[in-house]
Amino acid sequence: MHITQNNFDIKTIANSGQCFRFHKISEQEYRVIAKNKVLHLSQPDENTCVLDCNAHDFAAIWQPYFDFDTDYSVFVRSAAPDDIFLQNAVQYGKGMRILRQDAFEMLITFIISQRKNIPAIKQCVETLCTQFGRPIEPAEERAFAFPTPQALAAQSVDTLRACALGYRAPYVQTAAKMVASGALDLNAAQKMDDESLYQLLLTVPGVGPKVANCVMLFGFYRIASFPRDVWINRMIDAEYGGVFPLERYSGYAGVIQQYIFYYARSNEYSAR
């Protein structure tokens, strides 16, 4: 499949800290494992995207996953003209997308994420997948799906801890058990309003305000959610005197947050 798309950059997305199963194959090609599928994706030029999938999978899976139907130029243009920092951030990260990822995968992944850097998170997630995930066809890809709630819930805390989860191991097991048992119904949660969903996620041990907002933004596509991590707080302190004008970006502040996060971690920002 060849797609023409503006404001889409696979490298930006892969390094944006919202997904942990994008593997760089070459400068312009990535392997993505998501939705129990493997996808090879390349970008020969700025506005062209090549996906090795059929038309059905594209329409059913990858078009929504990459949020191809949303016009991100609207978000880019919305940055306040007098906010030089944000202008730089959206220009630097204008290929950003908010991926429509699996809710359970995001819940577990962001429970793991606390007090870990991104390479360490990737390592933990990959270990969970190879240990407890189902192999994905074709076998020569040697790819594993993210574990089901049942598969994770069946593991002992010690087994999980052996995946370098540290003190998060019991959090992961409890969260998986809650979902596997139906006590936490992620399908029903899709229909909840933002505040109800936020409160529901906070009932999971190991989930606090930051993780809940990440799960909402990346696992439920609630783009009004605004996760505040150490990087975002650092930027708000350094560039906004401690207060970010959230109300200006009401309804999609999570997208703006993502541009800021990506820019904050870049060499372009630190070298400016």
Next chain:
DNA sequence: TGCCAGGCTTCAC
């Protein structure tokens, strides 16, 4: 080698 990482829980006050 020491500091830091997409924080949360617990426990004072």
Next chain:
DNA sequence: GTGAAGCATGGC
């Protein structure tokens, strides 16, 4: 309600 200690482990 606010503030601070403690937490397991790996990357840089």
